Amino acid sequence: MHVLDALGNPVRRAILSELRAGPLSVGEIAAGLPVSRPAVSRHLRVLEDAGLVQAREEGTRNVYSVRMHGFASVREFVDEFWDTALARIEELARR
């Protein structure tokens, strides 16, 4: 899932907001949100797949933190966008 799609969900944005203050366990994250712990785990998986958070084992629990380099800048976003778009435009023009 793309970064911006992963962010297109209010619960996931709330999780990232909590993690901006520092690493937290699933239980700590769930305590601050009106959703169940399994739901938080599911959202964390989406965020992890998108490269936005990383998990670290600490004893018996997983601690999550924000993975800063998972965030694309606007410039990086548009750079990739136009590379894909122009390749497609070239293909259409040659038909």
Added chain:
Amino acid sequence: MMVKSVTLPLTPIAAFELFTQKASEWWPKDRRHSGDSDSEIFMLPSGRFYERARSGHEVELGHVQAWDQPNRILLDFFVATSPERPTEVEVTFAAQEGGTHVTVIHRPKPSSADLWSARAPLYAQSWDLALAAMARAAA
């Protein structure tokens, strides 16, 4: 500022029409904000620049600032940021031997300058603002 270009084996008018009328065909499928990868994308001389999902749901992608067919089109672009803080896309179509040289210049505007190259601040400092468009699209 980001500059990219491509030479197409078309006249400037045909290249301009491909860019504006066939946006649904070249716009990356994984960058559709209506949530429908087969949505239609419209860029109109009237100024409207939007996406319409097959469900009929519409999302504004920006605004056409200048429509100088067949030489140039200037767009306010909401996609990477938000309607409150657009970036700007200028596309020029110049005849050259063998076709048309299409140049895309994508740059921040004063309101989006701070979002342009910063990675974390794009979401950390302007969290709600930058994501408003995406949240609406995902709703």
